[in-house]
Amino acid sequence: MKLKKVLCIAMTAAVTAVSMAGCGSGGDQPAGTNEGADTAQEGESDGGSESDAAAGGTFKIGGIGPLTGGAAVYGIAVKNGAELAVKEINEAGGINGAQIEINYQDDEHDAEKAVNAYNTLKDWGAQAILGAVTSAPCVAVGSVSYEDNIFMLTPSGTAVDCVKYDNAFRVCFSDPMQGVESAKYIGEHGLATKVAAIYDSSDVYSTGIYQAFAEEAENQDFEVVAAEAFTSESKSDFSVQLQKAKDAGAELVFLPFYYSEAALVLNQAAGMDFKPVFFGCDGMDGILAVKGFDAALADNLIFLSPFTPTSPDETIQKFVGDYETAYGETPNQFAADAYDGIYAIKAAMEDGNVTPDMSPSDICEALKAAMVNITIDGVTAKNLTWEASGEPSKEPMVVKIANGDYAVVDDDDAAAGGAEAVNNTEAADTADAE
């Protein structure tokens, strides 16, 4: 009897061993093929022609983002934007002749799953990571990729800690930067003296911006008269928050959250005859595309954005056109960030003279050094450069909605635009009163 049990355990162990070993060798396989390719390349370069050697290789770039669940819309946009850029680069001859291959893994907007996705990419042989898309997964991936020394560029991880380590860079603005820039813009352009803020206290992005905004507001020439929070469970009714803002006499309401909720806020504010200036952040981009939303309500809405699909700029128009043909929808800023991210990796790889046969760790060292040298003329900014801290250096665009369309406010006449906005609101008020 006892022998039988022992035998049973041994058998189970054996079966598990076989299956695990199967996984192991499966994971090793790409590495093995790489080695094969390496030797082949060495052979070729011995022959003298270096470009041939490079042309034989493939750069493996891994992507991490939510493809399922509540945040899937961001992850899918990033995936599409990145794939579009990869396709263009490959068609134009690749990076120094080497093609790019991208493998995009789902993280379900969960830190633990993001680490699993990262490990999957590592097994696949990823040489650089574009991700993660959302903040908490990004922080988790950042710490493991730092241990492995794999280069990481997040298109849209806005939390401060996303680029804590020196191997991590980002394309988007950080949360505090958006908050500070918003407060500065409102203060410097004299948009209002009494400001109310409504934010999502259960969301990292929203609270991050609000906190920085509130801190900077103390240095600016306006007063925060009301700060009202809501949570992801109660994001359909904003009448309480709006009423408080109205009672406090707010002339401007700061809305640091995504457009889907902002559309409701604008709707409900119109319903209670409250017409301040509304000011948003980059999450506001896309509000005019909300189904059933009266675009007239968004008139004079001002927001900071790195990307506007209607901009007349040639690069942007080409990107928007290609994206619409490929995926049948207008790209949002996530897609744009990812598109620029891939081009940034390309530029850094060219600057660092990276070849596909280098190890991910060597590539990381080269890219880290190259990131501070490169300048990108991308769709989210002109003359986009990076600091060694991982932060991008670019000017936020100020976008104002007028006549149902986005319009970029030039910095020179922004003050005039701002004043105009206030006047318009007043005009609207008087019109209503009549």
Add this chain to the structure above:
Amino acid sequence: MKKLNKTTKSNLITYGMVIVLFVLMQALVSAGQISSLLQGLLVPLCAYIILAVSLNLTVGILGELSLGHAGFMCVGAFTSAFFSKCMAEAIPVSGVRYFLAILIGAACAGICGILIGIPVLRLKGDYLAIVTLAFGEIIKNIVNILFIGRDEAGFHFSTKDTLSLGLSADGEVIVNGPQGITGTPKDSTFAIGVVLILITLFIVLNLIHSRSGRAIMAIRDNRIAAESIGINITKYKLMAFSVSASLAGVAGVIYAHNLATLTAQPKNFGYNMSIMILVFVVLGGIGNIRGSVIAAIVLTLLPELLRGLSDYRMLIYAVVLIVMMLFNWSPKAIAWREQYASKFKRNKKEAA
């Protein structure tokens, strides 16, 4: 050795299974024969096994459906991560710090279990399930509004935002509301995780087969009969519930010390997670501890091993889950399995 009784033998098989798996994985890791995906999954696996075993104590042995198990995990995770973050400099030896963190996580979750258990265990059945569900959500939401900072003047608390903490210039925000705790030291290792699994199994299996365990099962089987022979219902119910809660807290400690960031979202500490743990328990068999261990391993690995299917991954995962449930627990499938098993045994006997 021949005289080992049946329960001891069954327990030894359970311990043996865990130890064999551990030795096997360690051997594979040291031989470099294992993918980094699997290697990264080892520590979370430990946490999920402990969660499944501890929930089985409430659901299988106490016979009460609890949907707030992730709440206790959350308490353990946040208290221990808070401790480790504060003490990262004061206690540089990671082993000692982690040991204390485990104790703190288990104690806090256990205390929460008692506090919640006193009112909640007066209910039974569906009502208890709903109340525990609500409790889990409360814990998650409290953690999401909690701001704690530290400077030279001590700790500052707030439920509003970081500004109202009133920190001095070199102060540090430790718990940052919905952004949670970032930068928890990564102290969890596979070896410690396995030791904790063994301790959990030891506690749970010994409790089940002790006098108290029999009292708990008597309450499950017939409350009135148990009460009539003088069993203190409240005491034993509370005992099972709080032990289960503090073990969930231990799982939370492992979880928190494995990732650089800790946020309380529906996905990891809300009802989604509670249901997930319940699925482990139900698939493994209610009241079957060894089954919980196996189910936790299978269901944690499955979605990761299906990554190759990309877009269809979650769909296939759900389908496989349904098929496994049917195969394991539908009466027809059980009858079919038994028929084949007896045929197999008969054949063997005849051959002998």
